[in-house]
Amino acid sequence: MTGPLLRIEGLTKRFHSGGGLFSRERAMIAVRDVSLEIARGEVLGVVGESGCGKSTLARLILRLIEATNGRIVFDGTELTALPASALRAMRKRMAMVFQDPYSSLDPRFTLARVLAEPFRVQSRAMPPDAVAAMLAAVGLPETLATSYPHQLSGGQRQRVGIARALALRPDFVVLDEPTASLDVSIQAQIIALLADLRDKMGLTYLFISHDLGLVRYFCDRIVVMYLGSVVEVLPDTKAAPRHPYTDALMRSGFAPDPARRREIAPLGGEIPSPFALPAGCAFTTRCAFASDRCRSERPVLSQDPAHPVACFHPL
Template identity: 75%
Template structure:
């Protein structure tokens, strides 16, 4: 791998709720001390259950949310230190594809207006003739430029969202569960499209998903998150998991083979409240390998080539 394009350094995000007369203030660390590098041309997947902090991390990386602490560095530039004008210029190099292709598109806009929006925001000229080329790049006909989002299928809307994210020819794109709202056959088409665009344009992806099987198929490395923290980084998609939580995610996945018959053993225990995390490992209450140390100390990622935050890895 080449030198990192993106460096995420001890990034954290704290949300606070309540604080009124009837509800006392409570704080939650949605992202806890996440550090990660992404090399140019790499596809890094982030996976975990709903509520683990994946989407919050994605927005922090693009500075759509302000971090409580830590920083994000893009090719040597600390994004957290940039003022509005410099940040707008830096965002020309970054794009984002959202999970819901309908709510992320303004229903009042035509497809042509949607694709022109990044140029308007950045104050850059746009030749209307380029709209057809942008649609062609994502496999849509040029005449679709006059359509509105409600006239498109889910897969077509997501292709428009991808075209908008790539309109300014960015280097780095965050994909926030881009196939979650699509059926299986359309998911495969979108993944193939994203893979082809990566090769053609030399893109770097941060791919957010709850589907570990899809992430293992599409990504070069995999980051596993649990309640805001990274618990394992698989150095390759085929690497054998070491953390019991990662193993449980794999075992609970769907295997598309009618000859396989297996029973899925769900994890026991309860997920702790993110407002009141236990003093030790947050996964201890659900882990089949838990011991006394796990409930007293919080494990940190080790410094190996296969980082794992577990006192008793598989």
């Protein structure tokens, strides 16, 4: 089949909080009108500071939570319209690797049981040598099959998380900050493993990170999010940023070389509350280029398909 593997149109998620006896109900938009496409075999990066909506976007795409608005089309099929049974069948083609491999692995289960779980959930027979093959694919010895998650190192646990995600041989994998809780040296090994598995298994990745340096190293294109909205799509890893936020991320503590991060000032200015965003551009409170127009009008993503940016005064 031709066309993108995944297409998202106008995806929006609104959360409500409070509303109890002592608090007023408040609404915030965690993901606002996000549209994007991922080509087969592509690694699409999603980058932004903590709380900008990356994990919510990931959960929406896999329909782990329901969208307030918008459409998700996977390999030509609209997921948002699928009944539960058809969605379950489609789900085995999509998988997710979580940030914290410790809390995402059941501590009561041996690795053999952890890796058998995806087959059980899908009511599928597991080939007899599947556990050994899955462990080998992520560089772990077969002898670990009888171990429990707490007996492994952080890097080994994330390898198990990756093996579990790939158990049913998906086409598409969401990697939600898969190395954020690991040491830098282990992080590099996990990234190398993910690159190797992508080549061998023909995978397509959505790679989420708060680390622009890492995303520029690993991804083909990069979506930059700020407070729920896409503010820029970098068409390749060498592209110069056009949005002041992306530019600030690149100059700030998000430098690719971890040793330099301490020398560079973190991105300054005050982040507005997601419950009370400014009327105009959400970045006005931190932007050196903010004009009156920026404070009163919300910029939308430009229709320049070569390099979309949501800014009235792009660099």
